[in-house]
Amino acid sequence: MxxxxxxxxxxxxxxxxVMVAMLELAQDSRQESGCMRYDLLADEARQLFxxxxxWSTAADEQAHMNGAAxxxxxxxxxxxxxxxxxxxxLGALSLGQA
Numbered sequence: 414m415x416x417x418x419x420x421x422x423x424x425x426x427x428x429x430x431v432m433v434a435m436l437e438l439a440q441d442s443r444q445e446s447g448c449m450r451y452d453l454l455a456d457e458a459r460q461l462f463x464x465x466x467x468w469s470t471a472a473d474e475q476a477h478m479n480g481a482a483x484x485x486x487x488x489x490x491x492x493x494x495x496x497x498x499x500x501x502x503l504g505a506l507s508l509g510q511a
Contacts, residue, residue: 414449415474417466420499427493428460434489435462441482442466447473460495474502 423431432455439453450467468474477483 415468415471416503418501419464421462422495423460424493424495430493431490434486438482438486445477
């Protein structure tokens with residue numbers, strides 16, 4: 414299983430534009446093969462969106478990143494982002510790994 418945290422920051426006064434694209438991306442992503450969870454969190458005061466994702470495999474997440482839903486989202490937000498999204502991929506640890 415692969416866990417992904419993505420941090421997306423909108424340009425000032427572009428929050429609503431990014432929100433529309435992020436809501437569509439979340440809805441589409443939840444239907445993709447291997448998506449076990451896709452939560453969209455937001456902090457309007459900071460113009461911040463965070464996704465919390467769980468994917469069955471790294472290959473499923475990579476297919477998502479290369480897929481149509483992500484391409485549509487990036488096309489929709491265009492210059493509305495303050496910076497490139499910050500994406501962190503994490504694996505789960507078990508108690509026996511210490």
